[in-house]
Amino acid sequence: MISTRRVVLLSAFLLTYLLGFSQDDPDTPQQSNIQQYTPSKLIGKGQWDLKWFNNLYTETRSTFEVGRIPRATFFTSTLEAYTGIGENKRWNIGTIIEIRSNVIKDRSALDVFKFDGEEGSARSGITSIAPSIKFVPIASVSTFSIQSSFFIPLVDNETENGVFLDQKGYIWQNRFFYDHTFSGGKWQLFSELNSELSFGKAGDSFANNSLNLTPGLFLSYFPSSKFTVLALAQHSQRIDLGNNFAQDFTAVGGGMKYQLTNALNLELLYTNFLRGNNTGLGQTFNLGLRGIF
Secondary structure, X not given: OOOHHHHHHHHHHHHHHHHHHOOOOOOOOOXXXXXXXXXXXXXXXXXXXXXXXXXXXXXXXXXXXXXOOOOEEEEEEEEEEEEEEOOOOOEEEEEEEEEEEEEOOOOOHHHHHHOOOOOOOEEEEEEEEEEEEEEOOOOOOOOEEEEEEEEEEOOOOOEEOOEEOOOOOXXXXXEEEEEEEOOOOOEEEEEEEEEEEEEOOOOOOOXXXXXXXXXXXXXXXXXXXXXXXXXXXXXXEEEEOOOOOOEEEEEEEEEEEEEOOOOEEEEEEEEEEEEEEOOEOOEEEEEEEEEEO
């Protein structure tokens, strides 16, 4: 069985190789991928869209308790691969793999990268896989698309020795994307509605038999075609469908994207959880690499 550490290192090596391979050339169009290929836009037949996105969430506050709590940190590394099929950039198919590493009991946030599995304070592993499709439902509106994915859990137990790893339940995720570029091309507004229907045995996961809805707005400014800064706001609402657990939080943040080569771009994001119910109140630090070939 391939270890979690090896999977993460292999992903880093592959994207580093692609970075070196994809050099600029004089035939590149002026508009960069970060301008053209928002999450709303689909790639064409024969193209590949590869993304490695890393999210580190760390908390020392919670709505469950008053005052500081022992630090808990949850790291998720997501690998996505899509290819275009058919004509007119209306259908993409792909796969999503999630790798997680979590530490509790006031361990350093960076301990998630040790993948040590220390009993009672850490767990890690490949936790889910999802076949996925993207499609443009209205041919005349290429900036509106839907991504539908079905997550299959790979964890045996959601919590072991007091350490949570990931949901043990199936998730049908549907993400609705729309973006609008304002005249002049300097400003772009991107919107998303993420819906996740979690189901399975009620005792297997806190989230089973619930619907999570997460709308978000992202406003980007392009000082140049290769660089953008952005501000974001998101709200997440978990609706109880029989599991007797409701949850919500609101987060704001910002970040940047930079076009490293013709094919590869870098993304950095930060968010802060301002408020919530039945949730932690932490921060996220995000790093993503995306290549379109």
